Amino acid sequence: MSIKLPRPFRSIFKFFLYALLLLTVAVTGTVWISGDSSYQGRLQEPVVNDITQLNPVRVDRVVTPKSIDDIVAAIRTSTGPISIGGGHFSMGGQTAKEGSLHLDMRQYDKVVAFSPEKREITVESGITWHKIQQHIDPYNLSVKIMQTYSNFSVGGSLSVNVHGRYIGHGPLISSVKSIRVVLADGSQAEASPKKNPELFYAAIGGYGGIGVITEVTLMLDKNEKVERKTSTMKIAQYRDYFARNIRDNRQVVFHNADIYPPAFENVRDVSWYVTDKPLTIEERLIPTDRTYFWLPKLTAFASSSSFGKWFREHMLEPMYYSFDRVVWRNWEASYDVRELGEGDRSKKTYVLQEYFIPVANFDRFVPKMRAVFQAHDVDVLNVSVRHALPDPGSYLAWAREEVFAFVVYYRQGTSEQDKLKVGQWTREMTDAILSEGGTYYLPYQPHATIEQFRRAYPNADKFFAVKRKVDPQNRFQNKLWEKYYPSPDQKISDYLTQQKNYQRGEEQSFLSLPEWYLVFNPNEYVAFLDSGKNPSDFPFFKSIDEYWTLYDRVKILTNGVYPKNSEYQTMLWVIGVSTTVEYLLKGVYENTLGRLSRWTASRETPEEALIRDAHRAYARLIYDEPWYKFPFWSWAKRAWTDAPFFGQNFIRKIERKVFFTLEFGFKALYAKLIGFGAQTAYEPSDGLVTMHVRADAKTLGAIDERIKVLKDFGNRDLVITVPRWGEFTEIVPKVAARGVEFVEISGNDDILISATMAVEADAKPAPLKFLFASTVIAPEHQKRMVYVVKVAKLAKALRLMPESKLRLEHIYDY
Ligand SMILES: Cc1cc2nc3c(=O)[nH]c(=O)nc-3n(C[C@H](O)[C@H](O)[C@H](O)COP(=O)(O)OP(=O)(O)OC[C@H]3O[C@@H](n4cnc5c(N)ncnc54)[C@H](O)[C@@H]3O)c2cc1C
Numbered sequence: 001m002s003i004k005l006p007r008p009f010r011s012i013f014k015f016f017l018y019a020l021l022l023l024t025v026a027v028t029g030t031v032w033i034s035g036d037s038s039y040q041g042r043l044q045e046p047v048v049n050d051i052t053q054l055n056p057v058r059v060d061r062v063v064t065p066k067s068i069d070d071i072v073a074a075i076r077t078s079t080g081p082i083s084i085g086g087g088h089f090s091m092g093g094q095t096a097k098e099g100s101l102h103l104d105m106r107q108y109d110k111v112v113a114f115s116p117e118k119r120e121i122t123v124e125s126g127i128t129w130h131k132i133q134q135h136i137d138p139y140n141l142s143v144k145i146m147q148t149y150s151n152f153s154v155g156g157s158l159s160v161n162v163h164g165r166y167i168g169h170g171p172l173i174s175s176v177k178s179i180r181v182v183l184a185d186g187s188q189a190e191a192s193p194k195k196n197p198e199l200f201y202a203a204i205g206g207y208g209g210i211g212v213i214t215e216v217t218l219m220l221d222k223n224e225k226v227e228r229k230t231s232t233m234k235i236a237q238y239r240d241y242f243a244r245n246i247r248d249n250r251q252v253v254f255h256n257a258d259i260y261p262p263a264f265e266n267v268r269d270v271s272w273y274v275t276d277k278p279l280t281i282e283e284r285l286i287p288t289d290r291t292y293f294w295l296p297k298l299t300a301f302a303s304s305s306s307f308g309k310w311f312r313e314h315m316l317e318p319m320y321y322s323f324d325r326v327v328w329r330n331w332e333a334s335y336d337v338r339e340l341g342e343g344d345r346s347k348k349t350y351v352l353q354e355y356f357i358p359v360a361n362f363d364r365f366v367p368k369m370r371a372v373f374q375a376h377d378v379d380v381l382n383v384s385v386r387h388a389l390p391d392p393g394s395y396l397a398w399a400r401e402e403v404f405a406f407v408v409y410y411r412q413g414t415s416e417q418d419k420l421k422v423g424q425w426t427r428e429m430t431d432a433i434l435s436e437g438g439t440y441y442l443p444y445q446p447h448a449t450i451e452q453f454r455r456a457y458p459n460a461d462k463f464f465a466v467k468r469k470v471d472p473q474n475r476f477q478n479k480l481w482e483k484y485y486p487s488p489d490q491k492i493s494d495y496l497t498q499q500k501n502y503q504r505g506e507e508q509s510f511l512s513l514p515e516w517y518l519v520f521n522p523n524e525y526v527a528f529l530d531s532g533k534n535p536s537d538f539p540f541f542k543s544i545d546e547y548w549t550l551y552d553r554v555k556i557l558t559n560g561v562y563p564k565n566s567e568y569q570t571m572l573w574v575i576g577v578s579t580t581v582e583y584l585l586k587g588v589y590e591n592t593l594g595r596l597s598r599w600t601a602s603r604e605t606p607e608e609a610l611i612r613d614a615h616r617a618y619a620r621l622i623y624d625e626p627w628y629k630f631p632f633w634s635w636a637k638r639a640w641t642d643a644p645f646f647g648q649n650f651i652r653k654i655e656r657k658v659f660f661t662l663e664f665g666f667k668a669l670y671a672k673l674i675g676f677g678a679q680t681a682y683e684p685s686d687g688l689v690t691m692h693v694r695a696d697a698k699t700l701g702a703i704d705e706r707i708k709v710l711k712d713f714g715n716r717d718l719v720i721t722v723p724r725w726g727e728f729t730e731i732v733p734k735v736a737a738r739g740v741e742f743v744e745i746s747g748n749d750d751i752l753i754s755a756t757m758a759v760e761a762d763a764k765p766a767p768l769k770f771l772f773a774s775t776v777i778a779p780e781h782q783k784r785m786v787y788v789v790k791v792a793k794l795a796k797a798l799r800l801m802p803e804s805k806l807r808l809e810h811i812y813d814y
Pocket residue numbers: 051083084085086087088089090091094095096105125126146147148149151152153154155156157159160161162163164165206207208209211212213214337340352443478
């Protein structure tokens with residue numbers, strides 16, 4: 001049954017429908033042609049990330065040492081934090097720390113000494129396993145212990161104290177004869193189990209927290225031909241099978257057992273036995289320039305659905321393993337990480353985790369692991385079981401006794417919500433492994449709580465004691481140690497993290513620029529009207545373009561540098577589209593009917609003065625409060641009560657009354673709607689910015705009563721709060737002028753500021769890093785300069801601004 005509207009309603013309905021269609025086309029077209037999507041600007045500080053793309057960290061600068069002197073010089077000529085990166089395959093920010101000097105060790109990669117007779121090699125720590133393999137393979141020697149893939153650096157592998165698929169071995173440390181380390185003061189030390197054992201057992205497995213491992217002497221093994229043998233079984237049979245057939249079998253070189261998801265009931269043993277059968281692959285090593293096409297696709301397919309997983313277990317692998325394979329041990333140890341795929345990881349990414357269980361507790365852990373995966377519907381691609389003998393003594397040992405490792409390869413989304421979800425099940429899994437006397441691996445995302453870390457690594461205090469001794473100023477830092485190392489400022493950071501709404505995303509300082517443009521622009525509108533100009537001449541279309549230009553620029557600047565903040569970007573998109581609609585309608589109206597009515601008037605009407613006042617009041621309010629709190633409707637009414645109905649320039653009077661009532665009436669409705677639904681989303685905090693400053697508490701209180709000292713830690717270390725938004729920009733320069741220094745603001749060390757200055761002038765004063773200029777409509781001959789500055793240098797920058805003829809416009813408080 002269809003409802004038929006009477007004819008006049010049908011025409012009205014049609015009119016609105018067409019008008020809506022036209023508006024949609026106009027808005028889409030305007031948004032399409034506006035903005036600056038070709039913007040080339042980059043935040044100057046380099047970003048260090050890892051294979052998951054989940055952990056972008058902005059470091060201060062990157063140094064690529066090629067010699068020991070380069071390393072020593074980098075340390076001695078700098079004062080701040082230092083982070084160290086090898087292959088950058090760890091997955092939780094272990095290689096980086098914001099604002100640090102980053103040592104990228106990949107070009108420090110020579111073979112220093114090699115003795116085939118002694119089966120020993122000394123290498124620089126940035127060398128990859130693959131490069132070592134190329135060197136030793138002609139002598140029929142192999143690396144004794146390494147991971148499955150050969151792209152990792154030796155230094156990164158030592159600092160994690162890795163394991164492989166080897167039988168009869170344990171963590172990498174058991175194949176290390178000695179190491180050399182450059183310490184925080186630039187001095188060098190040699191360490192082995194006999195010489196400086198403290199340093200040896202702390203630096204290996206020390207995640208770059210002790211010093212830079214520079215040279216390493218490794219023991220090598222024979223390169224032999226190995227033959228693959230495989231069988232499947234129920235997981236309940238595996239431990240016994242392993243004990244009887246694999247553990248003490250000296251013919252087995254590599255072994256792993258893959259547990260098939262999602263049931264986690266069946267296991268495939270894949271073992272490689274020494275053989276003298278003819279090779280099925282003649283290559284001695286897998287070439288580094290090989291291209292990978294099918295494997296990443298099959299991995300993606302297997303992770304795409306339950307069918308994919310079933311297909312892998314029951315079709316793909318039975319077929320794949322039905323072929324005989326005899327290869328060199330070096331070939332089997334020279335896999336390339338690229339085979340896992342190098343595609344787009346912006347929405348979904350592949351990540352590893354690892355749990356270690358004492359061999360006796362294997363069967364008790366499996367059901368607990370299965371329960372966590374199934375309860376959280378974790379998209380597990382594979383769980384690979386390996387075996388390791390006990391660690392000889394590293395302080396952060398993950399194998400304090402003989403263990404099985406469960407290497408979990410899974411897929412996760414990259415949104416904040418996805419990360420929280422992963423954090424939740426990871427902590428549950430960590431509880432499960434701890435409850436069975438096991439531990440978890442540290443090169444992955446640091447989701448475990450500090451308490452879980454302490455339980456998993458009971459000798460962490462010994463490690464921290466060495467760190468305090470050799471690195472008293474805590475120069476060697478990264479995201480892992482930021483979380484778990486109790487630094488001297490720990491009590492301040494602990495206090496700060498307990499504060500409600502303390503931590504805000506640093507990217508929000510950048511992303512809030514277009515949002516603030518919608519504060520500046522109404523003020524420019526008022527300045528424009530105040531200068532006696534015709535409202536019809538206001539460049540509405542240019543303002544739309546400026547909004548989208550700022551939107552594009554901050555998006556490009558933050559992309560890949562910070563974790564994606566989809567929520568904020570969506571909010572910017574929504575307000576951008578509504579502003580485009582508003583300015584389009586206003587622009588079209590003011591340039592037609594508005595211009596016509598103005599033409600009929602000999603002078604300004606009282607309505608126009610009132611409209612100016614209304615916009616002035618609105619422009620003032622939005623500095624400190626959300627826009628929807630403005631009393632639009634009471635102002636709309638005043639057009640009829642405060643200005644007489646009849647009078648000179650009647651046409652203009654009526655036109656302005658109606659136009660203003662429609663504009664503010666509509667905004668009143670919209671504000672009610674937004675205010676209703678978005679109160680919490682718009683401003684979830686208590687409206688305060690929490691920061692750590694260096695100042696005298698008494699002086700600070702006297703500067704402005706809106707500053708509240710939350711805690712005085714002595715030594716001029718204060719935690720304070722200041723109101724957000726407009727008040728923040730008002731108070732912070734006052735504080736800076738009185739010599740106060742900022743240590744961090746809302747957990748961040750970079751902040752965006754904008755200032756205005758004459759169009760013909762230019763200013764790039766030192767602590768400020770210039771990003772771009774933006775158009776100011778009124779007052780005339782002004783432009784907006786956008787800068788980023790280190791929080792630690794903010795006070796100095798603010799003090800220097802007047803010298804450069806810059807007028808501070810805003811400090812973007814995240
Ligand atoms: C696909 C994949 C497979 C993996 N398989 C295994 C596996 O089979 N077995 C296993 O045990 N692990 C495995 N891992 C984990 C991997 O071994 C570690 O992440 C390892 O650290 C990677 O080496 P890297 O050179 O990339 O180290 P990076 O990630 O660069 O560094 C790791 C840590 O070492 C520190 N570091 C690096 N170089 C030095 C140096 N010269 N001096 C002092 N500190 C330094 C860094 O600061 C950082 O804390 C795997 C990881 C991936 C991505």
